[in-house]
Amino acid sequence: MRRFIVVGHRAVTSADFNLSDLSSSAGRLDILARAVSASFFLSHGIRKDVVLYLLLLGEPSPPKSLRFVGSDLKYLNPDERSTAALIRNALSKCGGEEKVEWLRSTPGISISTKNLKCILEECKPSTFYYLKESGYDFKEVNLSQDSTFVLGDDSDLNEEEEKILDFFNPTVLSLGPLSLHKEHCITLVHNKMDREHIQH
């Protein structure tokens, strides 16, 4: 199983946002939508062996966490707008109340108020990796088949989040000499995992 956790520090936590303005008023929800696409899409299908968590930490009611399970997903298209519509639909089902357990929104997509620590706990046991520029070159590391990769949005995790992650003993990995968008990082991880774990 490949798991990705993407932390959206400013991503809106209510359904009250405009699908035509994802990058600004929705708190860079465009980044998270592209992370969904990079996590699941193959040329002619969906990666079934992937679970993606989006942690939304923007206003008005953080945290909200979304879980996408590849083996159950339906109605997912690769464009940002339709993915953001699925996120909005999930947010509309998780109003002000505390919903700590996962609440199913559409097939394969659930929402809760779990925070980073809860999500990391849910990913145990697996090998944890934190994707950050200062890490080891990932080309030199054999990635575990049962892995959890943690990423920020347009910035890395903050100090407090890194402290929480440290309890899970992550290997810190760098993907190359330049600083990349997070959806591009997911694509690179998939390609390396495909090469290591899938027969040609």
Add this chain to the structure above:
Amino acid sequence: MRRFIVVGHRAVTSADFNLSDLSSSAGRLDILARAVSASFFLSHGIRKDVVLYLLLLGEPSPPKSLRFVGSDLKYLNPDERSTAALIRNALSKCGGEEKVEWLRSTPGISISTKNLKCILEECKPSTFYYLKESGYDFKEVNLSQDSTFVLGDDSDLNEEEEKILDFFNPTVLSLGPLSLHKEHCITLVHNKMDREHIQH
């Protein structure tokens, strides 16, 4: 210089399309918008050493070709919608008339009625690569620093297009064991080029 040519077989060739429906009525223009983003965006900037050509072959007036020059680009954002708006803006400046030469639309973006052969000629002299599943594993190939990579949209080039490309002696490259979206292919090529040609 890194050049990418992406052939959009159904991509709309007039400005008369809806930015909220890129994947359907605009003939998978969402794929081309994501190719733009994958070609140019770093975490905190634009790749200056990249030129991207989009060849639009859908109705009503093919071919239309767009050229994006990294060193001149302004007003580019990573989300699909705003990129599609730049494409629409360019299309609105290239009406029914024959405009074989490049016509500047916004900084770094030009439009013409050049076809695949004309675009390939413009990329000479460089080493040509055709990204296709049946090719050599690209991990085993040292990519030239002055390269042109040719890709389809959600399908490969058709037989006629492949014949035209053959005149430029492309090396056919495969990127991994699974069939990937074209924007993901661009990300993988960039990472390999970064590793081979940029000092840490």
